[in-house]
Amino acid sequence: MVRVTHWIHTIAFFALLISGAAILVAHPRLYWGETGAYGSPALLELPLPLNTDQSGWGRSLHFLAAWLAVGNGSLYMLSGIWRGHFRSNSKSDMMQYTSLQRQTYLTVIFILFPLMIATGLAMSPAVASVVPLLPGIFGGHQSSRTFHFFSAVLLTAFLIVHIAKVYRAGFGDRMRSMISGSGV
Helix, strand or coil: CHHHHHHHHHHHHHHHHHHHHHHHHHCCEECCCCCCCCCCCCCEECCCCCCHHHHHHHHHHHHHHHHHHHHHHHHHHHHHHHHCCCCCCCCCHHHHCCHHHHHHHHHHHHHHHHHHHHHHHHHCHHHHHHCCHHHHHCCCHHHHHHHHHHHHHHHHHHHHHHHHHHHHHHHHHHHHHHHHCCCC
16 A cells, blocks of 8 residues: 555656646745735745746646545555554554654654645635635635745655655665565
């Protein structure tokens, strides 16, 4: 289950990165509060080339990949809880990692991913019409987008460190293990 959900999530994550970048270049400014548009003061203006032609396909792919990631992540979490994958005892898979690695992993799984989901939903006008409190939790629709962006930056940093650690631990052996399930 861990291997299958890992590779499904890898595909979904890269689709989210690509589509998120397309959405971002369509409007590379971040705001705080409920509204934000060109001409109004931005909290942060990103030095990206403006390209409004990318927004349509980017939003469609982002929405599709997000639901794939949510479904896959939910399956992974439920399976991990049921199998004791997240426990910190000597029988757990987690014990092969350092304390910092375990804490970082659990932070990503139980804080950053849920934050990404919540801020993504808070940006949705359809969701906000049903649960109007949700955008307010983050300070408004545009604040939700800003939280979403910085959470994505942290998740991308985690991914880069994760790949670097896999490379240092023996990329070929680790990849074989994650593809075939054979021990390292």
